[in-house]
Amino acid sequence: MACRVHRHRRTHRPATDAANRGSRCRRRHPPPRRAVHRRTRRQPRHLDTAQTRLQALGRALARKQGPDRRTGQAPSQRWRRACARLGRAHARVADLRRDGLHKLTTRLASTYGTIVVEDLHVAGMLRNRSLARHIADAGFAEIRRQLSYKTTWNGGRLVVAGRWYPSSKTCSRCGAVKAKLPLRERTYTCTSCGLVLDRDVNAAHNLAVLAADPADASMGGVVSAGSGPVAGRGANRKSHSGGQEAKNRQPGTAPADQTGTVPSQDRTAA
Numbered sequence: 001m002a003c004r005v006h007r008h009r010r011t012h013r014p015a016t017d018a019a020n021r022g023s024r025c026r027r028r029h030p031p032p033r034r035a036v037h038r039r040t041r042r043q044p045r046h047l048d049t050a051q052t053r054l055q056a057l058g059r060a061l062a063r064k065q066g067p068d069r070r071t072g073q074a075p076s077q078r079w080r081r082a083c084a085r086l087g088r089a090h091a092r093v094a095d096l097r098r099d100g101l102h103k104l105t106t107r108l109a110s111t112y113g114t115i116v117v118e119d120l121h122v123a124g125m126l127r128n129r130s131l132a133r134h135i136a137d138a139g140f141a142e143i144r145r146q147l148s149y150k151t152t153w154n155g156g157r158l159v160v161a162g163r164w165y166p167s168s169k170t171c172s173r174c175g176a177v178k179a180k181l182p183l184r185e186r187t188y189t190c191t192s193c194g195l196v197l198d199r200d201v202n203a204a205h206n207l208a209v210l211a212a213d214p215a216d217a218s219m220g221g222v223v224s225a226g227s228g229p230v231a232g233r234g235a236n237r238k239s240h241s242g243g244q245e246a247k248n249r250q251p252g253t254a255p256a257d258q259t260g261t262v263p264s265q266d267r268t269a270a
Contacts, residue, residue, distance in 0.1 A: 047137040057086040109150035116207040172205035
């Protein structure tokens with residue numbers, strides 16, 4: 001997620017014409033503006049910005065006399081005040097993140113008719129200690145939740161790509177799929193057609209193909225695309241070799257004489 005910031009600076013140049021020296025009249029036309037500089041701004045990291053203050057408040061709280069369940073000691077008033085300050089700092093970070101996500105999702109839902117998002121395995125991404133804090137600060141689930149109802153409000157369509165859809169590994173030109181693509185490789189290089197492109201831009205082109213699918217063009221709301229038949233929770237699963245197949249039984253479908261898992265009392269085991 002990136003946005004552009006337009007900045008310009010007005011400079012008032014003194015009049016150098018001899019006829020205009022000493023005159024109090026103003027210019028009819030304002031001085032020309034300077035060129036507009038565009039800069040790409042990354043995702044705001046509110047948690048990293050407030051990390052120094054949070055650590056300082058945490059150390060200050062640790063030095064106070066807190067509660068002790070073993071001895072029944074009550075916390076001191078200074079500990080309560082320090083705990084309240086730490087809670088307010090965390091609440092401010094959460095409010096800033098929520099405000100930024102609401103502004104982003106509102107702009108996207110009101111500007112575009114079709115939005116494509118990916119169903120990422122965030123729990124697995126959080127195992128990377130180098131990126132866990134940044135991933136948690138991004139709020140991927142909150143972005144998808146807000147887009148799901150804001151696209152409905154604006155009459156748009158939200159397409160959710162499958163979790164195993166290879167958007168980054170697939171070439172957006174020839175369709176070749178790479179077997180492996182490490183995270184450190186930020187540039188996608190296709191060995192088949194020679195395409196060299198940023199991996200995020202390449203993934204965006206592949207996700208745009210899902211949005212242009214004519215099979216889902218007439219459907220509204222949240223549409224799942226780019227994934228095959230995925231077994232739901234509690235679906236049929238096969239056990240080890242030689243065992244029985246575990247089936248998901250719907251409620252109310254058991255036979256009359258078999259209402260539970262324990263055999264009846266009048267039957268004896270063979």
